[in-house]
Amino acid sequence: MAEVRLENITKLFGGHIIGLKDFSLQVKNGEFVTILGPSGSGKSTALRIIAGLEHPDKGNIFIDEVNVNKHLPQERDVAFVFQSYALYPHMDVYENIAVGLRIKGCCKAEIQKRVQEVTGLLEIGKLLKRKPKALSGGQRQRVALARAIAKRPKVFLLDEPLSNLDASLRERMRTELKMLFNKLKATVIYVTHDQTEAMSLSDKIALINNGMLKQVGLPDELYYQPKDLFVASFLGSPPINTLEADIIGENALMCGKICLNISSDYRLKLKNKNKVILGLRPEDIKVYLEPKENTYLAQLILIERIGKYTILSLNWQGQILKAITERDFIGQHKRDSIWFQFDMNKLYLFDKETLNTI
Amino acid sequence: MSKNLSEQRFGLFLILPSFFILALIALYPILRNLVLSFMEQGRFVGFSNFSALFQDERFRSVLINTAIFCLISVPLELILGLTFALVLHQKFFGRGFARAVSFLPWALPTAVMAVAWKWIFNDTYGVFNDILLRLHLIKEPLAWLGRPNLAFFCIVLAEVWKCTPFVTVIILAGLQTIPLELYEAIRVDGANSWQRFRLITLPLLKPAILVALIFRSIQAFGVFDSIWVLTGGGPGGSTEPISLYIYDTVFRYLKFNYAASMVCFSFIFFLLFILIIYLTFSRRQIEY
Amino acid sequence: MSIKNAPAYRQSNKKYRLAPLDSKHLTGLARIFFCLAIISMVVFNLAPFLWQFFSSLKNSKELYLVPVTYIPAKVSLTAYEKVISNPLFLRYFLNSVIVSIFTTFVTLSLASFAGYALSRLKLKFKTALQFLLLLACLFPQIIFLVPLYELMARFSLISKPLALVLPYVTFSLPLAIWMMTRFFLTIPKEIEEQAMVDGFKRLAILRKIILPLSWPALATTAILIFIGPFAWNEFLFSLSFMIKDTSKTVPVGIALLSGTSMYEIPWSQICAACVLTTLPLVLFVIIFERKIIEGLTRGAVKG
Structure with a gap:
């Protein structure tokens, strides 16, 4: 060899x-x-x-x-x-x-x-x-x-x-x-x-x-x-979700109408930029059937049952997110709304122009 | 159910004209030949035409001429056609022109080009003698069309020239069916050009070579145009093929039935030939 | 091969893969041999025609010079003038043109119908037809000569164009039907099924949908018939069936000129006649080379 x-x-x-x-x-x-x-x-x-x-x-x-x-x-x-x-x-x-x-x-x-x-x-x-x-x-x-x-x-x-x-x-x-x-x-x-x-x-x-x-x-x-x-x-199936966000202040992002606080580690890197692209993997999104603390409301558009898990397509502020849940998370009843939350630490930030990771 | 019937009728309607014309011009003559060969002047005479055939000296000699002609020209055409096809399969500047030129002899009228060859082989003014003299390969001009062996050479050359494109095209088609990846795979395995040719090209060309061989052999057996023009069968019948003798028998000696018996003989000969080749090679068919 | 949505550059990638013996990578000696092979091939195939061409441009004196001159010292067109002004030669030419065009047209029509039927429909007569086609293409012309002559004589067709058109069409059919069948097989059945669902009748489908799609194949097939052994170039049947001088075709005319004359053979005129007959074909083949060769080679070799 x-x-x-x-x-x-x-x-x-x-x-x-x-x-x-x-x-x-x-x-x-x-x-x-x-x-x-x-x-x-x-x-x-x-x-x-x-x-x-x-x-x-x-x-x-x-x-x-x-x-x-x-x-x-x-x-x-x-x-x-x-x-x-x-x-x-x-x-x-x-x-x-x-x-x-x-x-x-x-x-x-x-x-x-x-x-x-x-x-x-x-x-x-x-x-x-x-x-x-x-x-x-x-x-x-x-x-x-x-x-x-x-x-x-x-x-x-x-x-x-x-x-x-x-x-x-x-x-x-x-x-x-x-x-x-x-x-x-x-x-x-x-x-x-x-x-x-x-x-x-x-x-x-x-x-x-x-x-x-x-x-x-x-x-x-x-x-x-x-x-x-x-x-x-x-890499990753379903592929990573991408969202656009504006930078306001030193450690805050505005995604649509929602304000997100990010850690100050990013402060330097975000200094000269106005916009970023957020990346969120489907498995990092936790979905709930009822509102809980720190959850956002989204509209449930599509359910894809793969067998061992289920992919949900959510409409949040006009952008489509995909999330993975347990097989039997959603029953047969029709639902319109769903609540989700994600860990800010698992969020990826990408430069809008170069698309490099920040 | 009824759709199928109307489909059948429609198909029949489409095929019928071709069917009819083929039956009339291709099938009927073969059967009529058989009938004619057993008759003489409208009376049934049994095998007398055939027995005369077997005693006919001239028939024997034209058979031998034709056989020798096929045995020499067909292998030459196969080798030359294979070489040309291999060259034309590569990419090079001017390939289109080279391919057109290689196809040309097949597209030009045999008889007209035979006349051209006659001029080339002319003993006094012909360019063939001229080139040979200039290259000091001969000392004085040869009578190409006047001496039996030389005339044979001329008719073989004219035929090979005319018919090689037929082989070239068939083999080119065969070459194009060989996937490039087989060559790449065997290159990575370590084969040089000759090994690639021997292990991949040649075996996979067998169907094409077979087709070319069968068609060319049969066509060569029936050669007429170029020989009629070049030598008329001379000198002294040394270049006369079967087809010329048959033609003479019909139009000069007006012996229809005798000619028909000659045709029957040739026909049976063809059938045997095809059968033998088919049986020999059908066991080793190559498919992907 | 997996289905890849290949962007354009991937397709062009295939062009640059190495051919079995890629001429770009031939070194020194091998490259010289290759070039020599190409040159010899071209010279071998072109030589007889070229020689006729140059001979036809010489005046009579130079033509009979020994040793032979290769490029005419003085280009003279007298041979051509004599040939063109010969009404008999023009008559031969016309006969050839008429017979060839009729043959091509009739063969194309018959072959398209039959090819379409063979490619689409399962018929009991399919094998019968294929058998007949095999008969027609496998055996040399001489086999058919005697009974055909008898047939033509019986129907008083001797020295009439129909005597040639009928056999020419017959023997051109195998190749023509083969090409048209192969072509029709490449048209997806779904198109016609859609048309049937839309209410078209079968004949209308042929005319309005299949025919317009078939022009390239028809053109290529027409070319192959015209330059094939049973139209412009044919000799044996023409020699046998066309007895009257005014109905002969060009190959026969030229051949007779060059053979049986008791006087001195008019070689310069013969050369000119040869060139006139073959030059259009030469140009034709060179211009349409791509169509011709690809039409013939694209498709499996039938075992």
């Missing part, structure tokens, strides 16, 4: 469309790092650059401290699992796994040994003689993984491997993947747009948008200490 380092990678398409801009990332030996971002953010580009399938316009890639910029994909000793698995349709499962090893020059005995290893690991022993078209989506994915693992590469690169699976299979495979790579103690760079996947699988998450790295850190870091509004709203 190896460590990977990307230094200031810039990639432009057609001369002006930004793929990546000054993207840097460090992956330690044995770490599972996810590059997370929305569609078109450049995450797949980054992965392909590491693999050598694309070339950066600027910047360097280091695998185990060796600059591999000029190395061809075959020379980098990486394994790439494509989103569509890219199984060779005219070869059976055994051949699919073996062909890479054969090209490398492994002898027949070695190939057999390795194929047996991975089929045991991924439980695809019964599928060895089948062709890809006779496999289900989940089975194809396992074969693609088997192919990668049999190579014993320095780094595993996975490009959204779960997005072609249906929801229940996806959950199961997520667990299996985590156990698998834990067992292998492998260095993995994983790309996805699904924040749940990223949060549950990774040691570290690198959040990317429009080709630029937004924040890198532990999943909890990104969740509880987001650097800006984008990070805060990308």
Whole structure:
């Protein structure tokens, strides 16, 4: 296993469309790092650059401290699992796994040994003689993984491997993947747009948008200490609630018609600003059926029962807030009004212009 | 229920004209050939045409000519067509023009271009001799269309020139069905260009190559236009294919029924050929 | 592939992924070979036509010079003048034009109807039709010659244009129907179902909805029929069925000029005639290359 380092990678398409801009990332030996971002953010580009399938316009890639910029994909000793698995349709499962090893020059005995290893690991022993078209989506994915693992590469690169699976299979495979790579103690760079996947699988998450790295850190870091509004709203389901507020005085905010007192820590940072954006996570909103001390009145618009919990959409002073409650919090009776309160300490403040966290 | 019936009738109405014209011009002649070959001047004569056929020296020689012609030109076309398709599949400056030019021979009238080839192979004024002389590859001008082996070379060249685009287009279509990711995957696995070609391109092109092979073989067997113009079957019948002999039998010797028996023979030959190829390769169909 | 709401830049991303042998990344020797391959390919395919072109511009004396001159020293258009002023050649040209246009038009009509039916409806006669189409496209022309000649003679069609249009249409149908069927399969059924719910009758659906959508496919198919082996370019049937001099088509006319003459073969005129016949096609193919090649290659190869 190896460590990977990307230094200031810039990639432009057609001369002006930004793929990546000054993207840097460090992956330690044995770490599972996810590059997370929305569609078109450049995450797949980054992965392909590491693999050598694309070339950066600027910047360097280091695998185990060796600059591999000029190395061809075959020379980098990486394994790439494509989103569509890219199984060779005219070869059976055994051949699919073996062909890479054969090209490398492994002898027949070695190939057999390795194929047996991975089929045991991924439980695809019964599928060895089948062709890809006779496999289900989940089975194809396992074969693609088997192919990668049999190579014993320095780094595993996975490009959204779960997005072609249906929801229940996806959950199961997520667990299996985590156990698998834990067992292998492998260095993995994983790309996805699904924040749940990223949060549950990774040691570290690198959040990317429009080709630029937004924040890198532990999943909890990104969740509880987001650097800006984008990070805060990308992680978390349902996403963070945002409200506009004006600054009045030294430690007071005016949100709509309600005045909020905030701690004096913010006094300096808010000095030259007029407006802020408040961020409040749905799970930090406590909802009550009757008015209590320090609660605000809101209109209940929508109830979404997810199963294990319920999402309430509240209309408060013209802005929509979402809150999470227990499953049976709201009975079957129709309600119009609801009271809620939140902990001021759990409030996030974002600069209105730069959207950075204050 | 009734909707289905009206749908059926509507569909029939749409198909009928094509059906009719195909039945008349494509199906009827094949059946009529069969009938004609067993007749002579309107009287039923059994197998006498066929027995005459088997003793016909000229028929044997044209069969051999045609077979040799197919065995040489079709593989050449396949190889050349594959090469052209591989080149044209890449992106390069001027690709559109290159593709247009590669398609051109198929679009131009065979007979007219055969006339052009005749001029090129002209022994005294032809440019082919001229180039060879200038390159010092020959010492004096050769009679390309006048000597049997040379004439054979000429008709093969004209046919390969004309028909390679057919193969090129079919293989280009096949190349486009191969997902790029397979190439990327095998590159990451460590394959060089030749290995990529051998492990991915060639196996996945098998259906396309097969289609090209079948169609070209049958078409080459029936070659007529270019040879009629270039050599007329000469010198001394050395370049005469089956179709030319059949044509002569009809229009020069006016032996309709004998010609029909030749056609029947060829037809059965085609059916066997297609059957063999189909049986050999149908076991190894490639699907995604 | 998962459904992604791909912003525009993601789409263009795909263009820059490496082709199997990306010419941008070829080094030194390989690059030279590649360029050589392209050049040889272009020269090989263009040479015969180019040679006719240059030959046609030479005056008679220069044409018969040995060793051969490649670029005409003096461009002379006399050959062209002679050809154009030859009423017989013009007659051949006209015949070819008439027959080809009729063939294209009739084939397109029949193929659109049949293609639509094949793409949409399940009919018992579907397999029968496909069988006939296979017959027509698999076997070489010579197989059909004798009985067809008999047929044409019986109906007094010898030396009449219909004698050519009928077989040309027949043998152009396989390709035309294949293209139109493939095209109609790309039109979602929902559009017609919506029209049916809205009250359109079937024929009206064809005319008012399907037809306007089909222009690109019709155009491409028309081109392929016209330049295909059964219209402008056809030789065998024309040679056999058109006995009268005034009904012959251009390929036959030129071929006869170049072969059976007892006098000296008028090569300069022949070259000019060849160029006149083929130059429009050459320009046509170069201009419409994209449509033609993409029309043919976009779609699976039938096994």
